[in-house]
Amino acid sequence: xxxxxxxxxxxxxxxxxxxxxxxxxxxxxxxxxxxxxxxxxxxxxxxxxxxxxxxxxxxxxxxxxxxxxxxxxxxxxxxxxxxxxxxxxxxxxxxxxxxxxxxxxxxxxxxxxxxxxxxxxxxxxxxxxxxxxxxxxxxxxxxxxxxxxxxxxxxxxxxxxxxxxxxxxxxxxxxxxxxxxxxxxxxxxxxxxxxxxxxxxxxxxxxxxxxxx
Amino acid sequence: xxxxxxxxxxxxxxxxxxxxxxxxxxxxxxxxxxxxxxxxxxxxxxxxxxxxxxxxxxxxxxxxxxxxxxxxxxxxxxxxxxxxxxxxxxxxxxxxxxxxxxxxxxxxxxxxxxxxxxxxxxxxxxxxxxxxxxxxxxxxxxxxxxxxxxxxxxxxxxxxxxxxxxxxxxxxxxxxxxxxxxxxxxxxxxxxxxxxxxxxxxxxxxxxxxxxxxxxxxxxx
Numbered sequence: 001x002x003x004x005x006x007x008x009x010x011x012x013x014x015x016x017x018x019x020x021x022x023x024x025x026x027x028x029x030x031x032x033x034x035x036x037x038x039x040x041x042x043x044x045x046x047x048x049x050x051x052x053x054x055x056x057x058x059x060x061x062x063x064x065x066x067x068x069x070x071x072x073x074x075x076x077x078x079x080x081x082x083x084x085x086x087x088x089x090x091x092x093x094x095x096x097x098x099x100x101x102x103x104x105x106x107x108x109x110x111x112x113x114x115x116x117x118x119x120x121x122x123x124x125x126x127x128x129x130x131x132x133x134x135x136x137x138x139x140x141x142x143x144x145x146x147x148x149x150x151x152x153x154x155x156x157x158x159x160x161x162x163x164x165x166x167x168x169x170x171x172x173x174x175x176x177x178x179x180x181x182x183x184x185x186x187x188x189x190x191x192x193x194x195x196x197x198x199x200x201x202x203x204x205x206x207x208x209x210x211x212x213x
Numbered sequence: 214x215x216x217x218x219x220x221x222x223x224x225x226x227x228x229x230x231x232x233x234x235x236x237x238x239x240x241x242x243x244x245x246x247x248x249x250x251x252x253x254x255x256x257x258x259x260x261x262x263x264x265x266x267x268x269x270x271x272x273x274x275x276x277x278x279x280x281x282x283x284x285x286x287x288x289x290x291x292x293x294x295x296x297x298x299x300x301x302x303x304x305x306x307x308x309x310x311x312x313x314x315x316x317x318x319x320x321x322x323x324x325x326x327x328x329x330x331x332x333x334x335x336x337x338x339x340x341x342x343x344x345x346x347x348x349x350x351x352x353x354x355x356x357x358x359x360x361x362x363x364x365x366x367x368x369x370x371x372x373x374x375x376x377x378x379x380x381x382x383x384x385x386x387x388x389x390x391x392x393x394x395x396x397x398x399x400x401x402x403x404x405x406x407x408x409x410x411x412x413x414x415x416x417x418x419x420x421x422x423x424x425x426x427x428x429x430x431x432x433x434x
Contacts, residue, residue: 050294050434053294053298054298055294055297055298055430055433055434056434057434075300075302078298078299078300079300081298083294083295083298085291085294085295086291087290087291087294088290088291089287089290089291089292089294089295090290091223091227091290091292093227093230093231094223094226094227094230098223098226102219102220102222102223103295105215105216105218105219105222106215106216106219106220106296106299106300106301107215107216107299107300108215108216108300
């Protein structure tokens with residue numbers, strides 16, 4: 001993570017099927033900054049986050065990392081990002097530790113970060129339990145533990161608080177703050193009043209065009 | 214490369230824990246092959262003549278049976294999105310999944326085939342060609358199948374669609390696989406057949422992962 005890290009979107013438009021989800025979305029995010037994404041259902045928060053991962057292509061506009069389009073070098077972009085979608089992608093037949101170890105190994109993270117990451121989201125007691133015995137909130141915490149285990153410059157979190165209790169929402173807030181303090185970038189979509197001190201805000205309102213505040 | 218090893222180990226571990234895929238495929242193979250003596254009559258000459266074809270067609274259908282699950286579980290629980298946004302190249306991850314699939318379904322088929330050859334009164338000279346042919350051919354079935362499995366993600370009744378898409382593509386493998394066994398049974402050399410199957414394998418290994426990765430990205434969008 002260097003101070004030159006910068007995520008910039010200009011005049012983004014997104015189509016889903018034939019429908020225009022949003023257009024004219026622009027924002028810029030420097031090292032150590034977070035962006036909170038809000039908006040009613042269907043306003044395109046998830047679609048925007050998927051565009052930022054490179055999983056989808058914008059219908060118009062550009063997404064750049066430190067000045068270069070992320071679609072010019074998708075391999076480099078994947079190496080710097082960590083994404084959380086709506087689904088937890090927890091394999092019920094693997095233990096909690098095995099689930100997290102797989103993601104850490106997939107991203108080339110150090111195995112010694114697994115135990116602290118599980119402890120961070122209070123999953124140490126369940127570490128050897130098959131994940132099919134987890135509650136929904138615990139599965140969410142396991143998905144979030146990836147962010148404590150895997151170093152990445154850009155965090156993209158889509159409704160990360162779904163199913164979390166207050167204590168774990170606070171844990172997540174602290175984790176994002178720590179990430180930004182270390183020079184990382186984060187884009188978080190949320191309905192809740194997730195406390196992200198100093199975060200910029202972007203409200204999506206639908207296809208009529210938005211401005212970053 | 215860390216992503217390749219991680220996904221391979223995870224898929225093997227999942228297959229081991231669940232165990233049902235391997236068992237289903239082997240049981241299907243066994244049942245289809247043992248239906249033929251009832252259908253065409255138990256005369257040793259008849260069975261011996263059509264044995265190679267029966268074994269190959271049954272192996273092909275058995276491989277197909279497990280292929281529609283290749284990416285389906287990862288697609289349904291959201292894993293696919295995370296795999297496609299992970300550092301490893303998507304085509305490399307497809308190869309890892311195919312290798313795990315072959316080790317848990319293709320390889321057991323290869324190992325079981327001589328036993329079923331006995332059931333069909335296959336001449337003893339034919340066994341090396343049967344095993345070697347299946348060893349080269351079943352990975353091709355998996356790789357071609359991966360393209361189909363990626364294409365039908367999200368489709369209703371994907372399994373049926375998958376059969377219609379990829380069974381025609383299996384015909385060359387079938388022809389040369391059966392050809393090798395028949396040549397060996399007739400006392401001729403079967404090296405040319407195996408070389409062609411090997412060429413199919415190299416071609417599929419070079420092309421299928423890229424095509425499947427493109428199809429997966431389409432499914433994720």
